[in-house]
């Protein structure tokens with residue numbers, strides 16, 4: 001996106017410079033040319049010129065509309081992530097960026113991506129508003145509590161690029177940054193398999209759904225249990241609600257249905273689901289959403305990469321589903337990058353101003 005943003009930016013700078021110089025030159029020229037030459041001089045009266053006034057209204061109008069169309073088209077391509085993008089989940093927290101790849105790898109204040117590949121970030125925050133800003137990619141978006149924001153990029157050059165938090169978020173706001181590492185595809189594959197000791201978010205979401213939180217007893221993916229609607233092929237579809245309204249089943253809808261299940265009741269079902277507010281962290285919510293998305297294969301492109309998510313790892317041994325299913329779900333808390341309990345704001349910790 002950088003070349004497009006820069007082209008528009010330099011056009012605006014050039015345009016502003018041109019008109020500033022033009023106006024000041026003409027101003028100085030007229031001041032000299034029409035200066036009062038004798039103390040008794042009476043200037044010749046000047047009538048308006050329709051031709052001139054039309055010209056200096058129409059030309060700026062065309063220029064302004066041109067900038068508007070140009071800027072809007074860049075804005076649209078920035079704000080519409082392509083379908084084939086690699087999905088990466090980002091959770092902001094005072095004062096760090098927690099990243100999870102769709103193949104399970106976790107990072108803090110670091111993001112490794114392959115070069116020439118579109119990457120989509122699905123972002124939220126555990127506490128206050130932060131802002132994910134990568135100047136080299138001309139990419140900047142707020143992360144807002146209780147909401148998912150997305151941004152995407154395609155890095156075209158291998159290298160390390162600085163990442164900042166661009167929203168004042170408390171004492172260590174200035175330290176809340178990191179690096180995006182853009183790698184050759186082969187290096188990236190090596191990096192992925194070297195860090196493949198984490199379960200994918202889909203597997204973690206499934207474990208939460210069917211074991212830890214026990215959602216499946218009322219609400220099986222296919223509607224087993226009978227008390228909740230089926231989740232197969234739900235994502236991205238229009239869902240009919242009690243009261244005749246419809247809602248598109250996107251990330252925010254799924255999140256709301258977990259935290260505030262009474263807000264939107266699916267037609268034909270009763271408002272019996274308890275809230276899971278306070279029981280699931282932002283990262284677990286993202287894992288649940290990823291799992292529910294994975295039940296709608298047609299809607300979730302870009303989830304898979306060619307690198308295997310779970311390989312035999314020297315540290316953890318063979319990662320068989322049995323071995324992972326038998327794991328204590330609390331075990332992931334021992335991971336420093338693991339899920340953290342929902343944030344409780346302490347006094348004096350600094351809230352955004």
Ligand code: CUA
Pocket residue numbers: 092093094095129130131165166167168169170173174176
């Ligand atoms: Cu996070 Cu500033």
